[in-house]
Amino acid sequence: MRFLRPLDRKAIRDVWHLRGPALAIAVVVLCGVASFVSMRSMVPHLTNAQQAYYRDSRFADLWVNVKRAPVSVLREIAAMPGVTAVEVRVSGEVILDVPGLPEPATGLIVGLPTSRVPALDLITIRRGRALATGHDDDVVISEGFANANALAPGDSLGAVVNGRWRQLHIVGTALSPEFVLEMRPTDLFPDNQRYGIVWIAEDAARAAFGMQGAWNQAAIALAKGASASEVIARLDVLLARYGTLGAYGRSLQMSHRFLSDEIKQARAMATAAPAIFLGVAAFLLNIVLSRIVASQREQIGMLKAFGLTAWELARHYALIALGPVLAGALSGSVLGLWLAGQMAGLYARYYRIPNAPFQPHLSVIVIGVGISVLAALFGAVSAVRRVLRLPAADAMRPEAPARYRAGLAESMHLDRWLSPVGRMTLRAIERRPLRAALGVLGMALGVAVMMVGAFQFDAIRTLRDVQFEYAQREDIAVTFTGPRGENALRELSHLPGVTRVEATRAAAVRVQHEQHTRQLGLVAVDGGARLRPVVDAHGRRVELPGDGLLISRSLATLLDVHVGDTVRVEALTGRRHAAPMRIGALLNDLVGTNAYLPTDELRRFVGEGDVLDGAVMSVEAEWQDTAYARLKRFPGVAGVGARAAVVANFDKMMADSFNVTLFTLLLFAGALAVGVVYNTARIALSERGRELASLRVLGFTRSEVARMLFGEQLALGFAAVPVGYLIGAMFCWLLVSGFSSELFRLPFVIHPRTFLSSALLLVVAGLGSAVLVRRRLDQLDLVAVLKTRE
Secondary structure, X not given: OOOOOHHHXXXXXXXXXXXHHHHHHHHHHHHHHHHHXXXXXXXXXXXXXXXXXXXXXXXXXXXXXEEEEEHHHHHHHHOOOOEEEEEEEOEEEEEEEOOOOOOOEEEEXXXXXXXXXXXXXXXXXXXXXXXXXOOOOEEEEEXXXXXXXXOOOOOEEEEEEOOEEEEEEEEEEEEOHXXXXXXXXXXXXXXXXXXXXXXXXXXXXXXXOOOOOEEEEEEEEEOOOOOHHHHHHHHHHHOHHHOOOOOEEHHXXXXXXXXXXXHHHHHHXXXXXXXXXXHHHHHHHHHHHHHHHHHOHXXXXXXXXXOXXXXXXXXXXXXXXXXXXHHHHHHHHHHHHHHHHHHHHHXXXXXXXXXXXXXXXXXXXXXXXXXXXXXXXXXXXXXXXXXXXXXXXXXXXXXXXXXXXXXXXXXOOHHHHOOHHHHHHHHHHHHOHHHHHHHHHHHHHHXXXXXXXXXXXXXXXXXXXXXXXXXXOOOEEEEEEEEEOOHHHHHHHOOOOEEEEEEEOEEEEEEEEOOXXXXXXXXXXXXXXXXXXXXXXXXOEOOOXXXXXXXXXXXXXXXXXXXXXXXXXXXXXXXXXXXXXXXXXXXXXXXXXXXXXXXXXXXXXXXXXXXXXXXXXXXXXXXXXHHHHHHOOOOOEEEEEEHHHHHHHHHHHHHHHHHHHHHHHHHHHHHHHHHHHHHHHHXXXXXXXXXXXXXXXXXXXXXXXXXXXXXXXXXXXXXXXXHHXXXXXXXXXXXXXXXXXXXXXOOOOOOHHHHHHHHHHXXXXXXXXXXXXXXXXXXXXXXXXXXXXX
């Protein structure tokens, strides 16, 4: 200690004297920095891994699907301006019989050349070997599908390929940049156990699907600076006669889209959560330092009189502020890096990128610590600047006594209903309204952060209930390999245990309004549908308008349309013609960008007659396994979805990933609430120590003095709860707005238990703080306190 300057030794003594509030500030800073470092570390980790993988595997820029096109057209695509590489292939969905899995799985068969290296979208072999020429039943499967089903090279799968049952032999597992997230385009969430990618030799794929000399999917790479929209327009014109559903770029590629949205959300969370915690830390520092400066006013004047400059005094109080902040920031950096490593492991379970170990970024830690230091300095400067501006003589003079007058409650004679302790508590609040308001605001922020964490549970739970209890009420969903007639429904209805079957139909269309364009599936709706009704965000059934389209509000926002506007709808199947359609109503739903039309109108528009591309069924529970076994070899079926399995997978995914993140946020919210409440009570004790000691000397008991102090905190807590509810609701609304996307929208639903748990957090924090502060109150040295000058 001898090598320190006198002012530095004084700073250490001041921090030790206020070690309780300093620790609370350090914990709040720890939470803020940990949330910043953990979430912000994910942004460069995911971004760099994504970009490196895309570059090394030659990830394409555009894709286009057709019904059947000759290989000769490849030359015309390659000759288009801006196109640098083209890779064509054969792909199609099939039913897979996975050992040990009662439900049928769906596999996306993708043809892979064996005599050359593909020009684009290279796969990375993880186990086993690559495909070899002449082995038509050998396959390589995606790693996520293999791990979920405990499959390894040497195992076999059964598959119905183009109506024929085949036994496929697994020779390897692999990853692909196209399937960083292995998920069907029609599914809401990934299900690695029931959906996987199956690579097969190119010649075997063409023979299996009857595509000799033809292809049905192309991947295209563009030159740097080339216009993707212009190339897409040329592709659509060139491939129209081959039944194209429209070319699309990376922004609409399912896997890339999910990963990019995840990066955006991580970036948003890395800004929002730390801002709240560090803002509260600056607020607490301001209160603590204001108290220190007020109690040391005369010392400051004396130091100025001895020649210390305002800069040296500012440095002194900045050191007091930086002590707990730096301790919290460094601890938060360590905790944040650990959390980031855990999050990287969770991301790796769903987003499969090879050779992407988590590496800490020093810049993230530096920025996190720097922001916390700036917050500390802001709180310190705003607390001491008024006193530092005073001349030495004025600073040495005690502050003018407060001017007391009757408050509102006393003027209205409301205090006569209170005990003496109650009246003193009320006067303490009324005579220091700013201090009381700051205390209420601090506690309210703790309630608000708790609400934000609990609200996300409410939103996810509501999304689950609406989607799986109201929108998808079937037991089994079936997708056909192509359009089928009404007789397909009769065949399905004859399966054992089936009690109801309904057709599903969605026609691929392109919707355009002014310069805005979107490709989507226009869904046919039958007025009597019970298994797949159209429901809103609250699960209420919505009827189609008598005239025009029913579209999602999210789609209306993307197209910039309102009810009554007209859009151009172009069918990408059937007659492939375009027609103007009126927007009849908007749907406030939670998933996707959807458009609906009555079944008869859709059939007339597309011109394909009474066809369907899938069906949904209700099946008695005891017959479901039998139905699955029959569907595994059912001709013309490309995919089977089991609602119970989808719900179980959703719950597991939430438990494995989302709940971990939310638990961390709730833990941080609790730390914030405890820090704020304890600090408020501790500072109140410091400010009123002489007053409370005087009351003890006058004969008040310890319990009466404690009730006076804690009664004030209790009153502030009661006032903080509704304020916290308002701030929390605002935060929740901002979260809903910030995280809404084309794929998902969080519902703005706050359950009563969230309000209750948020208030309960404040109660628990208050009780814990009361125990700690009561001990200090009981240990007051009455003589020492009364000797202390104001």
